[in-house]
Amino acid sequence: MDEPALAIDIGGTKIAVGLVSDDGRLGHHTQLPTPDGDAEAIWAVVDSLVTEALAAAGGRIRGVGIASAGPIDLPSGTVSPINITEWQRFPIVERVTELVGSPARLGGDGLCMAMGERWRGAGRGAHFMLGMVVSTGVGGGLVLDGAPYDGRTGNAGHVGHVVVDPDGAPCTCGGRGCVETIASGPNMARWARENGWDAPPEADAKELADAANAGDPLALRAFRRAATAVAAMIASVGAVCDLDRVVIGGGVAKSGALLFDPVREVLAVHAGLDFLHGLQVLPAELGGDAGLVGAASLVISV
Numbered sequence: 001m002d003e004p005a006l007a008i009d010i011g012g013t014k015i016a017v018g019l020v021s022d023d024g025r026l027g028h029h030t031q032l033p034t035p036d037g038d039a040e041a042i043w044a045v046v047d048s049l050v051t052e053a054l055a056a057a058g059g060r061i062r063g064v065g066i067a068s069a070g071p072i073d074l075p076s077g078t079v080s081p082i083n084i085t086e087w088q089r090f091p092i093v094e095r096v097t098e099l100v101g102s103p104a105r106l107g108g109d110g111l112c113m114a115m116g117e118r119w120r121g122a123g124r125g126a127h128f129m130l131g132m133v134v135s136t137g138v139g140g141g142l143v144l145d146g147a148p149y150d151g152r153t154g155n156a157g158h159v160g161h162v163v164v165d166p167d168g169a170p171c172t173c174g175g176r177g178c179v180e181t182i183a184s185g186p187n188m189a190r191w192a193r194e195n196g197w198d199a200p201p202e203a204d205a206k207e208l209a210d211a212a213n214a215g216d217p218l219a220l221r222a223f224r225r226a227a228t229a230v231a232a233m234i235a236s237v238g239a240v241c242d243l244d245r246v247v248i249g250g251g252v253a254k255s256g257a258l259l260f261d262p263v264r265e266v267l268a269v270h271a272g273l274d275f276l277h278g279l280q281v282l283p284a285e286l287g288g289d290a291g292l293v294g295a296a297s298l299v300i301s302v
């Protein structure tokens with residue numbers, strides 16, 4: 001039997017570790033919340049999950065792939081995730097390599113999501129693909145000519161910061177009018193509330209989707225506004241990269257037709273070039289497992 005790949009997925013809310021077979025099936029996997037605490041306390045969670053997975057594999061693995069929230073820095077093997085403030089240029093590649101005893105390969109979480117979906121999910125058969133997540137933020141990764149596209153530092157595919165409204169709201173990145181300022185779940189709920197959505201302060205994109213499904217016109221406008229931003233970005237990135245497929249996952253994408261119908265409708269308006277007419281936009285299939293499956297694909301040729 002072929003040895004599995006060890007996959008690590010590091011995010012602001014959870015850290016997951018799993019074993020992935022060479023046909024992309026996720027076997028043993030466990031996760032823990034990303035702890036509050038110093039850099040070593042966070043590392044201790046990675047250490048314990050990896051040690052447990054190594055034991056489950058009988059110490060025999062074929063390689064280690066790491067998906068991490070960004071920004072990352074591939075040349076130095078370090079990560080500085082926006083949502084893990086204690087990790088500033090944390091040397092994740094070196095630490096994992098020491099722990100496991102074999103070289104680790106790092107990728108952005110958006111890239112790994114895209115790779116996972118292309119291997120085992122809604123991206124199967126795509127050659128030029130954007131995989132993206134719309135949830136508390138908007139992120140993504142590019143698979144170009146069938147291969148993961150890292151970019152210079154590992155951060156290619158940050159589609160949440162494509163500017164769709166140059167005079168728009170300030171973004172956490174320091175810019176203005178990025179897709180994320182309009183289409184992230186929290187920003188959708190905020191906009192709806194500012195425009196008179198009658199909802200409790202803690203109501204989020206899930207409640208907004210429920211309201212839209214119940215016919216609330218303001219909630220429907222919030223979804224259309226977000227979908228318009230996402231579609232404008234897809235038309236732009238699609239034209240730049242000559243894409244054949246876009247796969248969208250994340251909490252906001254779980255609202256299904258509420259997001260996808262207006263995205264496809266608006267995309268049809270903006271994606272006018274002939275080579276974009278076949279561009280498909282599909283819902284992700286792997287959910288939260290995509291990062292682990294994609295991380296494994298960094299060390300298994302798929």
Ligand SMILES: [Zn+2]
Nearest residue numbers: 161171173178
């Ligand atoms: Zn931004």
